[in-house]
Amino acid sequence: MSNYPGIRLLMTGDELIHGDIIDTNYSYLATTLIENGLVVQEKCTVGDNLGTLVHQIRRLSEASDILLINGGLGPTQDDLTAEAMAQAFDIELEQIPEARCHVEAWCERRGFALSPASLKQATLPHGAKIFPSSPGSAAAFCIRANDCLVIATPGVPSELKHIVKEELLSHILDIFDCNKPEPLTKFTLLGIGESSLQSLIDQTPAIKDNLEIGFRAGLPTLELKYRTKTGVDPDHSKDAKQLLEQAVADHLIDDRPSTVAQVLLKTLQETNQQFCTAESCTGGMIASELTRLPGASAHFQGAIVSYSNNVKHQVLGVEESTLETHGAVSEPVAKQMLAGALQQTQAEIGVAVTGIAGPDGGSADKPVGTVWIAWGTEHAVKTVRLCVKFPRVQFQQLVSAISMELVRRELKQQENPPAWLARWS
Structure with a gap:
């Protein structure tokens, strides 16, 4: 059998x-399996219909080494997975x-009476083996059928994650003698989209030939995932990784999945600096992103949302x-907003943002989307x-992220502003 x-x-x-x-269980399962070198070939989603379940269990098991079923193990009449598996494989249901x-131990720990509905969760296809680490009343279980390992797991997300972590994943890896793959390296990038990143990679065949690469796009960041392809020479892999890291260096904000605010706060902590914002078009979004993080109070002095010209004048x-x-959206105003915020908050470094978020309000010389950003200290702006x-x-999301990245x-005393900002100049 394949490794x-x-x-x-x-x-x-x-x-x-x-x-x-939202099916967060699928996202968790797929990510966990793929990160451990297991190939997810298909996902199928069905409702609580016995005939449909039976059909899909037969079809999928005939085409798979492993069929992993999620949901339908509970005590109610619409929990049909065990019955569907028995019908699909023409085997009897029995109390295991x-x-x-x-089930008895679960009920006893909680002081619940053992009811017929509870015992339904113990009625499984003949030969089923349960996973003892299951934390819920319905235990995950597995059977062998159609030359396939068929595993049924509970739909409660916390129960699923516990079983996968404690028992199920290692059970699969042991049975199929899978070699543990190289862990995925995950970079957080800013200022580049999927198509542009793919173009960069396509320019260097050594990267494509030696590395498995994946993207997870979002706004404002993009996650780049990579690891060595199976069978690749370690020296070739090392060279390819260096080429990839060089290609994305200007966009790299962290060598792990992170938000822009998390990376900025970490840098503020490392440099022991106090930060402030003066925000107009972003409406306090920069401050909001920072203050939702634990530890922000030690390095964030405050924000002034100066949406109107009156507040810009009276407060800042x-x-x-x-x-x-010059108008509210101008370089002199952004500079004076920053100076006012630094003075009012006594922070050491800050950022000021003033712009036209739209959909209206633009003009020929200042179209919708125009924004001025000022950042720095009292003496260096x-x-x-x-x-x-x-x-x-x-x-607002992108301007907030760019503003935090500039700070x-x-x-970090890096090139500032970065070259990739030219795409919006």
């Missing part, structure tokens, strides 16, 4: 079909002694003549003008 078994996932429940909940002991000290001559033509919320780079 890398093919796995199919069958996710069950009317709540998934009807869109009542180990499963009954599991922006001169009325500057507002009248830098500025940049960008035109970020995104819908309003995405505009992080200043603290």
Whole structure:
């Protein structure tokens, strides 16, 4: 049998079909399996219909080394997985002694009476083996059928994660004698999209030939995942990794999955600096992103959301003549906003943002998406003008991220502003 078994996932429940909940269990299972070198070949989602379940269990088991079923193990009439498995493989349902002991112990620990509904969870296909680490009343179990290992797991996310971590994953890896793959390296990138990143990779065949590469796109960041392909010479892999890291160096903000705010706060902690913001078009989003993180209070002095010109003048000290001559969205106003925020909060470094988020309010010389960012200290201020033509919320998210990254780079004494900002200049 292959060292890398093919796995199919069958996710069950009317709540998934009807869109009542997001299937986080699939995301967790797929990510965990793939990170451990297991190949997920197909995902199928079905409702609580016995005939459909039976059909899909037969079909998927005939094509798989492993069929992993999630959901439908509970005590209610719409929990059909055990019955569907019995029908699919033409085997009898019976009360499994180990499963009954599991249910009895679960009820006793909680002071619950043992009911017929509870005991339904002990009635499983003949030959089923339970996973004793199951924390819920319904134990995960497995059987062999159609030359396939068929595993049924509970739909409660916390129970599923516990079983996978404590028992199920190691059970699969041991049975199929899978070699533990190289762990995935995950980078958080800013200022580059999937197509641009793919183009960079395509320019260097050594990267494609030697590394498994994946992306997870989002706004404002992109996650790059990679590891050595099976059978690749270690020296070739090392060279390919260096080439990849060089290609994305200007966009790299962390060597792990992170938010821009998390990376900035870590840098503030490392440099022991106090930070502040003066925000107009971002409406306090930078402050919000930072203050949702534990430990922010030690390095974030405060934010002034100066949405109106009156607040810019009265609170931040922006001169009325500057507002009248240059307009609220201008370099002089951004600089004075920053100076006022630093003075008011006594922070050592800060950022000020003023722009036109849209969808209206633009002009020929200042179209929607125009934004001025000023960042730095009392004695050293830098500025940049960008035109970020995104819908309003995405505009705020990206401008907030760029603003935080500019401060992080200043603290790290990196090239600032970065070259990739030219795409919005």
